[in-house]
Amino acid sequence: MSLQKGQGEDEAAHPPPGQPLLHVGSELGDFADSAAVVAQLDLVVCVDTAIAHLAGALDKPCWMMLPAIRTDWRWMRDRPTTPWYPTMRLFRQACLHDWTAPVEAMRAALAAGPRA
Numbered sequence: 150m151s152l153q154k155g156q157g158e159d160e161a162a163h164p165p166p167g168q169p170l171l172h173v174g175s176e177l178g179d180f181a182d183s184a185a186v187v188a189q190l191d192l193v194v195c196v197d198t199a200i201a202h203l204a205g206a207l208d209k210p211c212w213m214m215l216p217a218i219r220t221d222w223r224w225m226r227d228r229p230t231t232p233w234y235p236t237m238r239l240f241r242q243a244c245l246h247d248w249t250a251p252v253e254a255m256r257a258a259l260a261a262g263p264r265a
Contacts, residue, residue: 150190152183152200194255197221205234212258214251217242 151161154174164170177183183203187193193204193211197220204211211234215224220241224231229239238258240251 150186152177152186197224201237202234205231205237208236211237212255213237213239214248214255215239215241217245 151164151170151172152174153161153172154177158172158174161170161174162172164172173186177186180199180203183200184207187200187204187207187209190209193200193209194214195201195204195211196214201211201213213224220226223233224239227241231237231239240254242248243250
């Protein structure tokens, strides 16, 4: 399911062939709508956006990918977790513009189970 709104929303509306993706971003009117959808999910996978903070505030499991530089102070440094949101795991880029490592780490973690 994609909650993408605004810039990049068109990408979520047209996923690659063979990748099932339900795009609901266009249908979300406000944060209450977003919260209702997030509350129904088993796991939120995202980058540092409002949805990450919403998932954290709702105490939903959330895996967030972070860039190698200019990371918000909340995510501290060199930690896979944050004290602000106990249900959140952080996956960090090792090299700028290369998402291979965090995506692979997420793939391995998902294979082990979302709460692993």
